[in-house]
Amino acid sequence: MKNFLSLADVTDLDALIQSGRDAKASPFADQQLGKNKTIGLIFFNSSLRTRLSTQKAAQNLGMNVMMMNVGQDSWGLEMEEGVLMNGDKAEHIREAAAVIGRYCDIIGIRAFAELNDREKDYREQVMNQFAKYARVPIVNLESATRHPLQSLADCITIEEAKATSSLIPARPKVVLTWLPHFKPLPQAVANSFCEWMNARARSGDVEFVVTHPEGYELAPEFVGDAPVIYNRAEAFAGADFIYGKNWSSYAQYGQVLTQDPSWAVTMDDMNRTNSGKFMHCLPVRRNLKVSDAVLDGPQSLVIEQAANREWSAQAVLKEILKTL
Amino acid sequence: MKNFLSLADVTDLDALIQSGRDAKASPFADQQLGKNKTIGLIFFNSSLRTRLSTQKAAQNLGMNVMMMNVGQDSWGLEMEEGVLMNGDKAEHIREAAAVIGRYCDIIGIRAFAELNDREKDYREQVMNQFAKYARVPIVNLESATRHPLQSLADCITIEEAKATSSLIPARPKVVLTWLPHFKPLPQAVANSFCEWMNARARSGDVEFVVTHPEGYELAPEFVGDAPVIYNRAEAFAGADFIYGKNWSSYAQYGQVLTQDPSWAVTMDDMNRTNSGKFMHCLPVRRNLKVSDAVLDGPQSLVIEQAANREWSAQAVLKEILKTL
Amino acid sequence: MKNFLSLADVTDLDALIQSGRDAKASPFADQQLGKNKTIGLIFFNSSLRTRLSTQKAAQNLGMNVMMMNVGQDSWGLEMEEGVLMNGDKAEHIREAAAVIGRYCDIIGIRAFAELNDREKDYREQVMNQFAKYARVPIVNLESATRHPLQSLADCITIEEAKATSSLIPARPKVVLTWLPHFKPLPQAVANSFCEWMNARARSGDVEFVVTHPEGYELAPEFVGDAPVIYNRAEAFAGADFIYGKNWSSYAQYGQVLTQDPSWAVTMDDMNRTNSGKFMHCLPVRRNLKVSDAVLDGPQSLVIEQAANREWSAQAVLKEILKTL
Numbered sequence: 019m020k021n022f023l024s025l026a027d028v029t030d031l032d033a034l035i036q037s038g039r040d041a042k043a044s045p046f047a048d049q050q051l052g053k054n055k056t057i058g059l060i061f062f063n064s065s066l067r068t069r070l071s072t073q074k075a076a077q078n079l080g081m082n083v084m085m086m087n088v089g090q091d092s093w094g095l096e097m098e099e100g101v102l103m104n105g106d107k108a109e110h111i112r113e114a115a116a117v118i119g120r121y122c123d124i125i126g127i128r129a130f131a132e133l134n135d136r137e138k139d140y141r142e143q144v145m146n147q148f149a150k151y152a153r154v155p156i157v158n159l160e161s162a163t164r165h166p167l168q169s170l171a172d173c174i175t176i177e178e179a180k181a182t183s184s185l186i187p188a189r190p191k192v193v194l195t196w197l198p199h200f201k202p203l204p205q206a207v208a209n210s211f212c213e214w215m216n217a218r219a220r221s222g223d224v225e226f227v228v229t230h231p232e233g234y235e236l237a238p239e240f241v242g243d244a245p246v247i248y249n250r251a252e253a254f255a256g257a258d259f260i261y262g263k264n265w266s267s268y269a270q271y272g273q274v275l276t277q278d279p280s281w282a283v284t285m286d287d288m289n290r291t292n293s294g295k296f297m298h299c300l301p302v303r304r305n306l307k308v309s310d311a312v313l314d315g316p317q318s319l320v321i322e323q324a325a326n327r328e329w330s331a332q333a334v335l336k337e338i339l340k341t342l
Numbered sequence: 343m344k345n346f347l348s349l350a351d352v353t354d355l356d357a358l359i360q361s362g363r364d365a366k367a368s369p370f371a372d373q374q375l376g377k378n379k380t381i382g383l384i385f386f387n388s389s390l391r392t393r394l395s396t397q398k399a400a401q402n403l404g405m406n407v408m409m410m411n412v413g414q415d416s417w418g419l420e421m422e423e424g425v426l427m428n429g430d431k432a433e434h435i436r437e438a439a440a441v442i443g444r445y446c447d448i449i450g451i452r453a454f455a456e457l458n459d460r461e462k463d464y465r466e467q468v469m470n471q472f473a474k475y476a477r478v479p480i481v482n483l484e485s486a487t488r489h490p491l492q493s494l495a496d497c498i499t500i501e502e503a504k505a506t507s508s509l510i511p512a513r514p515k516v517v518l519t520w521l522p523h524f525k526p527l528p529q530a531v532a533n534s535f536c537e538w539m540n541a542r543a544r545s546g547d548v549e550f551v552v553t554h555p556e557g558y559e560l561a562p563e564f565v566g567d568a569p570v571i572y573n574r575a576e577a578f579a580g581a582d583f584i585y586g587k588n589w590s591s592y593a594q595y596g597q598v599l600t601q602d603p604s605w606a607v608t609m610d611d612m613n614r615t616n617s618g619k620f621m622h623c624l625p626v627r628r629n630l631k632v633s634d635a636v637l638d639g640p641q642s643l644v645i646e647q648a649a650n651r652e653w654s655a656q657a658v659l660k661e662i663l664k665t666l
Numbered sequence: 667m668k669n670f671l672s673l674a675d676v677t678d679l680d681a682l683i684q685s686g687r688d689a690k691a692s693p694f695a696d697q698q699l700g701k702n703k704t705i706g707l708i709f710f711n712s713s714l715r716t717r718l719s720t721q722k723a724a725q726n727l728g729m730n731v732m733m734m735n736v737g738q739d740s741w742g743l744e745m746e747e748g749v750l751m752n753g754d755k756a757e758h759i760r761e762a763a764a765v766i767g768r769y770c771d772i773i774g775i776r777a778f779a780e781l782n783d784r785e786k787d788y789r790e791q792v793m794n795q796f797a798k799y800a801r802v803p804i805v806n807l808e809s810a811t812r813h814p815l816q817s818l819a820d821c822i823t824i825e826e827a828k829a830t831s832s833l834i835p836a837r838p839k840v841v842l843t844w845l846p847h848f849k850p851l852p853q854a855v856a857n858s859f860c861e862w863m864n865a866r867a868r869s870g871d872v873e874f875v876v877t878h879p880e881g882y883e884l885a886p887e888f889v890g891d892a893p894v895i896y897n898r899a900e901a902f903a904g905a906d907f908i909y910g911k912n913w914s915s916y917a918q919y920g921q922v923l924t925q926d927p928s929w930a931v932t933m934d935d936m937n938r939t940n941s942g943k944f945m946h947c948l949p950v951r952r953n954l955k956v957s958d959a960v961l962d963g964p965q966s967l968v969i970e971q972a973a974n975r976e977w978s979a980q981a982v983l984k985e986i987l988k989t990l
Binding site: 045046061064065066067069070071073074077078087090200300301302303304305306310313314320321324325328 | 378380382406408410414415416417420424425426427428432433434436437438440441442444445446
Binding site for chain 3: 058082084086090104108113114116117118
């Protein structure tokens with residue numbers, strides 16, 4: 019694997035999921051692979067799970083880790099080409115990426131959508147410029163439009179649940195449901211989840227449907243052929259996995275069109291499913307998006323799902339290290 | 343040792359002090375103990391000594407270290423149970439603690455008193471919720487009411503001084519004295535010092551007295567049976583160790599009742615002692631709390647005391663690692 | 667080497683440059699040298715290259731690394747002696763330096779000029795107080811008046827270019843040229859470059875000249891015997907290396923006297939040289955100080971120069987480690 023920017027970089031998804039599960043069983047089995055290799059983790063935005071799980075995964079593989087918060091440890095970076103740099107950005111991404119690429123064997127980048135300019139966000143400028151100028155493999159730690167390490171952890175979590183529960187069928191029904199929130203959030207996690215679940219649906223490993231209020235349609239390149247069911251109760255019926263996430267509107271880009279509290283997931287909703295499991299990428303605002311009872315009950319997979327971030331990162335880093 | 347939240351977690355204080363002194367003599371003797379173990383150091387507040395000494399101690403033991411500044415590297419955490427999370431906190435401590443506990447073998451937490459609500463601070467919400475939800479050992483890196491790694495370093499420092507100076511008796515007189523400051527500071531260091539010195543007094547290793555202006559009485563559960571002597575000169579007379587610290591009022595919670603400069607420690611004060619040593623946990627505001635002459639003279643133990651933070655952390659981490 | 671504060675700490679410059687080039691060829695050859703040694707990297711200011719390259723170099727040598735951003739991870743430090751500390755600084759550098767020196771085998775410090783008080787900046791208070799109180803070797807990660815790790819990387823870059831290009835003479839003409847900028851920047855990089863190039867000129871390894879607008883004269887102790895040519899075209903003629911850098915006025919301390927855009931380096935300027943190479947320490951504001959064409963063309967050495975920061979740091983740390 020050269021880069022890990024999106025699902026397109028994955029040649030064998032089944033093998034990658036299995037590699038994550040193997041890492042979970044034997045975290046230190048590949049410790050020689052990362053010896054004298056360094057990953058730089060570059061954050062343009064805050065992080066908790068990604069920061070800690072990717073660092074941990076790299077250390078499990080014997081790597082050294084260097085962390086940098088852009089605009090805090092260092093200064094802001096200019097992304098536009100050909101500009102006269104007389105503003106508040108002291109360095110261009112061309113130099114920053116090229117230089118960091120000289121100090122690191124692999125670079126992880128987190129750079130969220132700004133939600134002001136859809137075309138700009140969906141161009142994935144930061145991630146693509148790092149990939150262009152750094153000359154070393156780039157790992158997406160959540161970009162403007164995708165969060166593939168999360169999606170891989172989600173796949174691992176679903177396969178793990180299938181393997182450990184006889185109640186879950188071989189081709190479970192997975193429902194992505196929009197959740198209410200007062201702040202505009204990026205579409206990245208939802209986009210990515212669609213991208214990966216569509217692949218899992220194509221391989222016959224899940225049935226995948228999406229439900230959200232009208233106006234919250236995701237970008238067509240992500241939602242793909244997944245059925246969009248506006249009737250939430252209908253979508254939930256018979257579900258084996260409910261995957262909750264808020265996102266802001268793609269059509270009216272970055273807007274909060276509704277905060278309708280009836281879209282928050284409660285035990286009543288879960289009771290309409292096929293003893294379904296609840297998943298969320300975290301952080302989650304309790305009782306705004308999901309009730310305490312759902313998060314704290316036996317149907318919640320959110321902690322295991324977050325724990326699996328370590329193993330999704332380890333599977334990806336292992337694939338990249340093998341090519342260095 | 344399962345957690346290190348307070349003195350109550352210590353089964354053999356003499357042995358723990360000796361373990362710290364052994365670590366100082368042979369820092370790398372237990373380097374295999376921490377192999378492939380990771381400590382997460384989570385800071386809700388600024389730190390210098392604790393940040394560096396705990397990291398160093400963990401590395402001496404062969405551990406990996408992950409650091410996170412809450413609200414800077416990540417977002418703020420909600421501590422209250424059952425609330426509708428529609429404010430500025432993006433994640434609940436239930437998830438944060440549980441998830442960090444999945445990435446780390448041990449978690450260190452720093453979370454100061456807010457000094458607004460005494461009952462809330464003394465409930466030790468952050469520390470207790472981490473201990474409840476993380477499912478891995480928790481180390482107190484200074485909580486709302488205690489700073490036990492400091493107190494252990496203080497014990498090590500006193501025993502070391504006793505071992506190296508024939509002037510100090512087997513049962514030295516240790517005086518905790520309040521110092522003036524214009525800002526309201528937590529009671530944690532003073533509370534903890536009382537807790538640990540009372541234990542050392544009970545075992546016959548010190549005589550312990552407390553002096554402060556009226557109104558600065560510490561919580562009864564911490565001051566215990568230690569004599570409180572409001573007459574400062576009387577308290578200092580014959581002292582072998584003067585331990586200076588400012589704290590805000592417990593009775594009028596979080597208030598600065600006086601800034602009386604005559605409570606600052608000067609050479610005149612030290613001359614009233616039994617060639618006493620001066621101790622302070624640092625940081626210290628020079629000439630506001632203690633004079634330059636005291637801090638820079640041969641009676642000052644403050645640098646050695648800070649250096650011993652490495653060995654107190656190493657002794658504690660070693661005890662915890664042995665149980666993993 | 668006891669400290670690395672300036673060129674004065676270097677006994678054999680040729681050997682140090684060669685050591686950097688050797689480290690580049692075999693990064694992990696001295697990995698046993700740093701085993702169980704810890705470097706603390708203390709930043710009073712932002713950093714990208716220095717932060718990452720010094721950490722990387724230390725890890726190549728097998729060292730542990732602890733990072734701290736002063737005033738962010740910790741509180742601000744008081745630098746003045748004998749003051750009553752009743753302001754916003756919670757700790758004195760005397761204690762901070764002494765304590766950090768107890769946790770670290772080597773300390774790296776970054777502390778920029780404040781550009782308010784020339785005498786104060788040129789006294790190098792922070793660096794000198796750390797050197798005085800820490801009792802362990804101090805490495806200058808850019809101080810008020812110097813950036814010697816940069817200058818060493820510059821020397822490595824020039825020697826490397828000489829070794830790989832038959833067009834560059836044995837005694838190339840190196841030109842330090844001032845660049846325009848709207849913000850007042852420190853003189854440290856330019857000062858240090860003068861100091862090191864003057865030494866290289868004395869040993870016959872380069873010819874060194876300086877060009878800048880009138881009023882931008884550097885301090886006499888740095889510019890030394892280097893010819894200062896105010897006619898920029900004359901200075902550039904026949905140059906083998908153009909080293910661009912902005913700095914604020916030394917005479918009218920910290921002032922921006924002109925932003926004359928004709929001092930920005932363009933291809934027309936480079937065409938006046940002897941097929942000269944372009945160097946800059948980075949970060950560089952594109953099209954304000956240097957044109958895109960210069961930075962992106964084959965004559966640019968800026969990325970290699972930044973990459974060589976790793977090897978200059980490694981050469982210096984190796985020299986220090988050998989004395990521990």
